[in-house]
Amino acid sequence: MKYYILTDLEGAAGVTDFAGWCMHDSPRYDLARQLLSEELNACARGICSADAQAEIVAWDGHGGGGLEVQALDASVQLIPRGPVGPTLGMDQGFDAAFFLAQHARAGTPRANMSHSYSYENHDAMWLNGVEVGEMGFRAAALGALGVPVIWVSGDDCACAEAGELIPGITTAVVKKAIDREVAQTMSPAGAQRLIERTAAQAVGKIGNIVPLRFDPPYSMRIRFTRDDLVDTIPTRGRVEVEDSRTVTIHADNLFDFPL
Ligand SMILES: [Zn+2]
Numbered sequence: 741m742k743y744y745i746l747t748d749l750e751g752a753a754g755v756t757d758f759a760g761w762c763m764h765d766s767p768r769y770d771l772a773r774q775l776l777s778e779e780l781n782a783c784a785r786g787i788c789s790a791d792a793q794a795e796i797v798a799w800d801g802h803g804g805g806g807l808e809v810q811a812l813d814a815s816v817q818l819i820p821r822g823p824v825g826p827t828l829g830m831d832q833g834f835d836a837a838f839f840l841a842q843h844a845r846a847g848t849p850r851a852n853m854s855h856s857y858s859y860e861n862h863d864a865m866w867l868n869g870v871e872v873g874e875m876g877f878r879a880a881a882l883g884a885l886g887v888p889v890i891w892v893s894g895d896d897c898a899c900a901e902a903g904e905l906i907p908g909i910t911t912a913v914v915k916k917a918i919d920r921e922v923a924q925t926m927s928p929a930g931a932q933r934l935i936e937r938t939a940a941q942a943v944g945k946i947g948n949i950v951p952l953r954f955d956p957p958y959s960m961r962i963r964f965t966r967d968d969l970v971d972t973i974p975t976r977g978r979v980e981v982e983d984s985r986t987v988t989i990h991a992d993n994l995f996d997f998p999l
Pocket residue numbers: 748749750801802803
């Protein structure tokens with residue numbers, strides 16, 4: 741079968757604050773990318789142990805890039821961070837999707853590095869009236885293609901959020917959030933063992949998880965943290981300004997949104 745793995749960086753074990761690990765000029769950015777690459781390899785090993793014919797495509801979903809291509813196992817094909825177009829490499833040919841190293845949506849109490857797309861600018865977001873973050877929008881995009889998200893890793897808050905959106909999803913909690921900029925984390929080796937084991941379990945339960953579907957037409961409502969941000973959103977949909985900090989984008993296709 742064919743598997744799509746969407747990676748982020750903030751939910752990797754060991755990576756516990758934004759400034760120290762997740763930005764281009766962070767002192768441990770190179771190490772963070774190495775750790776995430778090793779988690780991706782562990783996820784791929786788990787999938788391949790349950791499905792020897794697995795075809796695995798990973799999309800690097802972290803803003804500045806979170807993966808080191810030379811560190812990846814032979815089983816993994818990579819779509820690097822960059823101008824990959826609105827589908828992010830997603831298509832109907834995938835049998836299931838995995839969300840690796842995720843963070844909770846903006847505003848989630850206690851959650852480690854919680855945000856929705858922008859770390860500073862987005863206060864909250866809704867899809868068709870349901871408050872969601874990046875995971876919700878991207879799971880819905882996959883759902884519109886008929887692809888279920890069957891596994892997620894990250895801190896306990898990210899995994900709880902995924903569990904609310906997608907009943908029955910397999911989770912790998914690699915750190916326990918203490919606050920937005922600190923967490924109690926598993927060691928990389930321990931996290932990779934957990935990721936490998938649970939990814940294999942998830943493959944065995946593929947048929948049990950239904951794709952996350954929202955009915956078109958779609959609305960993406962965004963509340964910004966400041967008044968000067970409303971005019972900054974790039975979009976191909978129809979934009980309705982609600983007040984100085986809140987806009988709603990309307991579209992018939994989820995991929996018209998800035999996902
Ligand atoms: Zn990220």
